Amino acid sequence: MVQSVDRALTIIKLISARKEGIGVTELAEKLELNKSSIFRLLATLVENGFIEQDMETKKYKLGYIYLEIANKLLDSIDIRKEAASYLRELERISNEVIHLVIYSQKEAVYIEKLEGSETLRMHSQVGKRAPMHCTSAGKVILANLPDSEVIEIIKQKGLPRHTENTIITAEELFEALKTIKNQGFGIEREENEPGITCIAAPIFNHLGDVTGAVSISGTSMRMNEEKIDLIKNKLIEVGMKISERLGYKK
Incomplete structure (x- = not known):
């Protein structure tokens, strides 16, 4: 020394x-x-x-x-690099599709996707934008945004129906977002694609603002209540670990 x-x-x-x-x-x-x-x-x-x-x-x-x-330092942080090992851990634990999503210009964007070991065909792909109101990743981001920003997103994007389970009213969406915010994770049961259920947790940056989400997606048959209960705490933990790598202090 x-x-x-x-x-x-x-x-x-x-x-x-x-x-x-x-x-x-x-x-x-x-x-x-x-x-x-x-x-x-x-x-x-x-x-x-x-x-x-x-x-x-x-x-x-x-x-x-x-x-x-x-x-x-903040400019040099690559969220994909910081999240990589945690995403692989989720893939190993769940055997399902793992998504890393960022919030950009009032939209959710897929920036990483791990396919898992189970067979699953989804519309998601890296670089594609995810619907905010009917995906688990989109909803956990919305749940951690100011109400005024959520209202602005609804005005710009609307609440189009993707399946018969899609939330299509602002009142119902805000009620769901309140629950998501309180429990720390969000679930989407066949709201975006038939037969697909997803669970997501938020990611925060060094300012404490929501900057994205990490999610696990699988068939609704596999992603039942028992499996969701088994993986939800680990998912929340991973979301927090990635946030900490981005400079977030709880």
Whole structure:
């Protein structure tokens, strides 16, 4: 361990924990160093933009460079890469089709699909847009959006019927979304495609906003209540793990 680097990082941690900033005297006491040593470390950190001094209070605060670094990190995050191992785990556990969906421009878009080991023919494919109101992934996204945004989506896209089970009224949809939000997952039973049942959990970004969903799809015969009960907690867990990889803090 390089002692000076360790001390500099300790200073950054101490400053980050104090919204109002921290003074040289207190830093010297906490690090058990003389003030001249602290001043030298602070000068280097200030020079590089990692901390800055408040001219009125003379206390030190974090510099804005952390916002630049954080934005670069967030820009570099590839949700498909971050989710890959978790999706394979769901595929192994369920043997069913696994979808990774993102929310983009008021629509849900499939960005990954694992076929599973069971035979299943679905309309979904990577790059295709998923109906919001009648897919489990779409509904868990809607459930975690502001009501005003959901209303705007309904106005733009409508609630077209895909099967006899499709929700086609705003009142019924909002009631379903309330349940989904409370339980942390959503189920779609033959609302988009006959014979297909899906369950999905939301994915959140570093701001706490819903950014997508992960789902498991299978035939309604296989995706019965017993199987859904067996896999739902794991699905919710995977949704949360992917969210954490995107910087989400619960």
